Amino acid sequence: xxxxxxxxxxxxxxxxxxxxxxxxxxxxxxxxxxxxxxxxxxxxxxxxxxxxxxxxxxxxxxxxxxxxxxxxxxxxxxxxxxxxxxxxxxxxxxxxxxxxxxxxxxxxxxxxxxxxxxxxxxxxxxxxxxxxxxxxxxxxxxxxxxxxxxxxxxxxxxxxxxxxxxxxxxxxxxxxxxxxxxxxxxxxxxxxxxxxxxxxxxxxxxxxxxxxxxxxxxxxxxxxxxxxxxxxxxxxxxxxxxxxxxxxxxxxxxxxxxxxxxxxxxxxxxxxxxxxxxxxxxxxxxxxxxxxxxxxxxxxxxxxxxxxxxxxxxxxxxxxxxxxxxxxxxxxxxxxxxxxxxxxxxxxxxxxxxxxxxxxxxxxxxxxxxxxxxxxxxxxxxxxxxxxxxxxxxxxxxxxxxxxxxxxxxxxxxxxxxxxxxxxxxxxxxxxxxxxxxxxxxxxxxxxxxxxxxxxxxx
Amino acid sequence: xxxxxxxxxxxxxxxxxxxxxxxxxxxxxxxxxxxxxxxxxxxxxxxxxxxxxxxxxxxxxxxxxxxxxxxxxxxxxxxxxxxxxxxxxxxxxxxxxxxxxxxxxxxxxxxxxxxxxxxxxxxxxxxxxxxxxxxxxxxxxxxxxxxxxxxxxxxxxxxxxxxxxxxxxxxxxxxxxxxxxxxxxxxxxxxxxxxxxxxxxxxxxxxxxxxxxxxxxxxxxxxxxxxxxxxxxxxxxxxxxxxxxxxxxxxxxxxxxxxxxxxxxxxxxxxxxxxxxxxxxxxxxxxxxxxxxxxxxxxxxxxxxxxxxxxxxxxxxxxxxxxxxxxxxxxxxxxxxxxxxxxxxxxxxxxxxxxxxxxxxxxxxxxxxxxxxxxxxxxxxxxxxxxxxxxxxxxxxxxxxxxxxxxxxxxxxxxxxxxxxxxxxxxxxxxxxxxxxxxxxxxxxxxxxxxxxxxxxxx
Numbered sequence: 001x002x003x004x005x006x007x008x009x010x011x012x013x014x015x016x017x018x019x020x021x022x023x024x025x026x027x028x029x030x031x032x033x034x035x036x037x038x039x040x041x042x043x044x045x046x047x048x049x050x051x052x053x054x055x056x057x058x059x060x061x062x063x064x065x066x067x068x069x070x071x072x073x074x075x076x077x078x079x080x081x082x083x084x085x086x087x088x089x090x091x092x093x094x095x096x097x098x099x100x101x102x103x104x105x106x107x108x109x110x111x112x113x114x115x116x117x118x119x120x121x122x123x124x125x126x127x128x129x130x131x132x133x134x135x136x137x138x139x140x141x142x143x144x145x146x147x148x149x150x151x152x153x154x155x156x157x158x159x160x161x162x163x164x165x166x167x168x169x170x171x172x173x174x175x176x177x178x179x180x181x182x183x184x185x186x187x188x189x190x191x192x193x194x195x196x197x198x199x200x201x202x203x204x205x206x207x208x209x210x211x212x213x214x215x216x217x218x219x220x221x222x223x224x225x226x227x228x229x230x231x232x233x234x235x236x237x238x239x240x241x242x243x244x245x246x247x248x249x250x251x252x253x254x255x256x257x258x259x260x261x262x263x264x265x266x267x268x269x270x271x272x273x274x275x276x277x278x279x280x281x282x283x284x285x286x287x288x289x290x291x292x293x294x295x296x297x298x299x300x301x302x303x304x305x306x307x308x309x310x311x312x313x314x315x316x317x318x319x320x321x322x323x324x325x326x327x328x329x330x331x332x333x334x335x336x337x338x339x340x341x342x343x344x345x346x347x348x349x350x351x352x353x354x355x356x357x358x359x360x361x362x363x364x365x366x367x368x369x370x371x372x373x374x375x376x377x378x379x380x381x382x383x384x385x386x387x388x389x390x391x392x393x394x395x396x397x398x399x400x401x402x403x404x405x406x407x408x409x410x411x412x413x414x415x416x417x418x419x420x421x422x423x424x425x426x427x428x429x430x431x432x433x434x435x436x437x438x439x440x441x442x443x444x445x446x447x448x449x450x451x452x453x454x455x456x457x458x459x
Numbered sequence: 460x461x462x463x464x465x466x467x468x469x470x471x472x473x474x475x476x477x478x479x480x481x482x483x484x485x486x487x488x489x490x491x492x493x494x495x496x497x498x499x500x501x502x503x504x505x506x507x508x509x510x511x512x513x514x515x516x517x518x519x520x521x522x523x524x525x526x527x528x529x530x531x532x533x534x535x536x537x538x539x540x541x542x543x544x545x546x547x548x549x550x551x552x553x554x555x556x557x558x559x560x561x562x563x564x565x566x567x568x569x570x571x572x573x574x575x576x577x578x579x580x581x582x583x584x585x586x587x588x589x590x591x592x593x594x595x596x597x598x599x600x601x602x603x604x605x606x607x608x609x610x611x612x613x614x615x616x617x618x619x620x621x622x623x624x625x626x627x628x629x630x631x632x633x634x635x636x637x638x639x640x641x642x643x644x645x646x647x648x649x650x651x652x653x654x655x656x657x658x659x660x661x662x663x664x665x666x667x668x669x670x671x672x673x674x675x676x677x678x679x680x681x682x683x684x685x686x687x688x689x690x691x692x693x694x695x696x697x698x699x700x701x702x703x704x705x706x707x708x709x710x711x712x713x714x715x716x717x718x719x720x721x722x723x724x725x726x727x728x729x730x731x732x733x734x735x736x737x738x739x740x741x742x743x744x745x746x747x748x749x750x751x752x753x754x755x756x757x758x759x760x761x762x763x764x765x766x767x768x769x770x771x772x773x774x775x776x777x778x779x780x781x782x783x784x785x786x787x788x789x790x791x792x793x794x795x796x797x798x799x800x801x802x803x804x805x806x807x808x809x810x811x812x813x814x815x816x817x818x819x820x821x822x823x824x825x826x827x828x829x830x831x832x833x834x835x836x837x838x839x840x841x842x843x844x845x846x847x848x849x850x851x852x853x854x855x856x857x858x859x860x861x862x863x864x865x866x867x868x869x870x871x872x873x874x875x876x877x878x879x880x881x882x883x884x885x886x887x888x889x890x891x892x893x894x895x896x897x898x899x900x901x902x903x904x905x906x907x908x909x910x911x912x913x914x915x916x917x918x
Contacts, residue, residue, distance in 0.1 A: 243674065
């Protein structure tokens with residue numbers, strides 16, 4: 001329980017309009033994009049690193065859990081206050097402080113919305129590639145804390161590859177600046193990348209120096225449907241072997257195609273068992289040549305239909321199919337588990353076959369879609385109910401899935417992080433020595449375990 | 460002193476042909492590419508991670524320093540055994556274990572020579588961009604340990620951006636595998652990037668999973684000379700503002716131009732005070748368009764001469780000028796200090812002016828060259844002698860330089876690392892809290908401080 005005295009101290013630091021403790025407010029900040037819910041005791045909206053520093057000093061002294069939160073769009077429960085304490089919401093620190101067009105960098109506060117930032121830099125002819133599906137609501141701070149991905153990562157890399165430096169408030173209250181406005185920097189250990197993907201457990205990110213690149217001149221988008229997953233997978237493989245690295249290479253299985261068609265009537269071929277959404281970008285002529293080559297490859301692999309977009313509207317329609325997957329599956333089953341495993345790209349077909357056999361074995365409906373180009377599978381388990389038997393089956397299915405993924409040299413999370421949903425599976429992926437090293441690092445940064453406790457590690 | 464008993468144990472592990480302790484052998488392994496020299500007591504050439512594990516367990520028990528070493532091309536003294544002990548040389552672990560053309564990855568041992576690897580993957584239409592100047596002799600393991608850079612980093616990023624996973628032997632003997640064969644992986648803290656750039660102080664790298672990309676279809680190379688550094692800098696700025704990201708954007712100052720011309724008579728314009736070497740790569744048409752645009756920009760900024768290469772021989776001649784800088788300066792003064800500071804790209808002119816004033820103030824000859832595109836300046840201080848007064852002046856000059864660089868939001872090392880040459884300046888760049896965090900991380904990995912002791916930190 002956070003005492004009245006502490007609340008008053010916090011109110012004095014933040015101003016009363018930046019602290020909420022009414023039940024209905026607490027409920028709003030007890031969720032993320034998973035279906036789990038744990039109420040914080042207090043919701044606070046700091047506006048400066050100095051305020052966060054003061055708050056963390058108090059929390060550290062009083063041993064109060066502090067859970068940083070951006071847009072609340074996470075899919076591993078990372079920003080849910082599972083042990084109560086304070087939800088530290090960073091959405092009011094949402095200024096773009098600088099876009100430096102000469103050095104191709106930006107300095108932002110953590111609460112800036114990802115898509116808003118992308119649109120602003122694009123107007124300047126610049127490009128910030130990371131594009132998590134939640135980018136309309138997710139924040140750049142949350143993206144950094146989770147090392148977010150997205151369809152563009154195949155060609156352009158993940159959030160980590162675009163963070164040059166950070167300002168971070170440590171759980172003990174110190175404000176540190178790590179990295180800098182330069183691409184090359186080898187000054188001691190890489191604390192910047194240690195914070196990236198640490199899921200808000202090592203420090204609160206209060207400023208981010210981002211790397212930008214020139215906006216590609218043009219892009220070409222196409223959608224290709226196939227009778228079998230194998231045909232689609234062969235295309236992916238041949239595209240890469242033709243030394244083409246598409247900016248996007250997404251796929252959907254039969255279940256997802258049907259679901260999308262029922263949901264939004266886009267005219268997707270119902271006989272298709274696999275669908276690829278392909279985008280190439282770069283110089284105009286180059287993209288034309290690449291798209292033609294891709295079309296040829298698809299034909300060689302018995303494509304049912306290959307449609308390329310020639311207008312912005314056509315492109316939007318293609319993307320609509322991909323974007324509709326998640327809501328369409330959500331309509332079929334609101335109780336779905338959204339997975340995020342990743343395997344080397346050429347093992348994706350094998351993994352999908354495995355999910356089909358898991359589906360039968362545990363009597364669960366599974367939809368497969370995701371980033372074919374980088375082997376990142378967002379399979380969804382569609383639960384019909386939450387009865388103990390169904391939940392037990394789902395847990396065993398996930399268990400089987402993770403073991404298979406590890407065996408295939410993959411990872412149990414590609415984009416969503418470990419949070420608390422996957423903490424008990426961390427030992428599948430990592431040896432005891434590695435987990436021990438990580439826990440010791442956590443202790444160095446956060447000796448009293450106040451910052452986002454209960455995440456990543458089982459304790 | 461390493462006892463006879465210990466030596467015998469090591470010999471039993473390694474085989475006698477993989478252990479050297481004759482004085483003349485020890486001398487060979489007492490250098491790197493700096494001018495400093497410290498003899499190890501023993502030179503060992505392990506061939507497996509298991510051997511390294513056994514050796515480190517012994518070293519850990521006996522508190523014997525172990526200094527990992529690749530090609531010995533480092534420029535910060537990182538692989539010099541300043542406290543004696545064993546030089547652990549990884550050059551006999553030099554196999555390319557796999558090049559996976561479907562997943563665009565490679566699995567290599569640490570002793571593979573950088574350039575040899577680059578050539579082999581290029582024959583397969585693949586590209587490993589990092590290209591440190593020493594790549595003919597440097598090893599991929601050393602590159603990973605130092606997070607090596609090179610001219611291509613402007614467009615393609617540094618070694619860190621191409622390492623997906625590592626096998627590492629910890630100083631306490633455990634063998635861990637971190638990261639994996641996938642681009643996206645958010646499974647706990649990013650130990651992979653913590654090891655990258657840790658200069659052999661946290662673990663011995665025994666395998667590396669590298670990311671490869673498709674080889675660009677074509678490239679265009681040009682050399683442009685200018686009457687003033689300001690003109691050249693304006694060109695750099697305008698090229699970036701035209702949203703062109705060259706694959707290389709190198710420069711030399713008047714002193715370097717003169718030195719190269721005296722050394723290799725390439726016909727460089729002697730009246731030039733700045734020279735840019737520019738390369739663009741990508742699809743054929745795109746590179747032509749970009750090079751034309753760059754030529755226009757150079758004309759607008761009063762270029763003296765703009766020469767583009769139309770044959771492989773012409774390209775080689777252009778690169779010869781850049782590659783000759785270091786040997787040409789070495790001929791003028793074998794006692795030179797090769798610097799590696801970095802500032803945001805648009806502050807490079809200001810930094811160069813600063814070096815000119817430092818040159819006057821401390822009566823030292825300074826040559827400036829380096830990577831204009833990413834603000835990484837390899838200024839060389841050419842010492843006429845090693846008298847106490849000259850050395851004192853050089854030290855004060857470096858001191859002034861580092862302070863200026865920090866003030867300009869730069870870093871005291873872009874590519875070479877801290878090693879022991881810059882350890883006393885680490886506190887210029889980082890706050891005490893950060894250094895303390897790093898030291899605590901070191902202690903977690905290496906409680907007895909046996910692995911490359913005396914590097915990065917002063918203690």
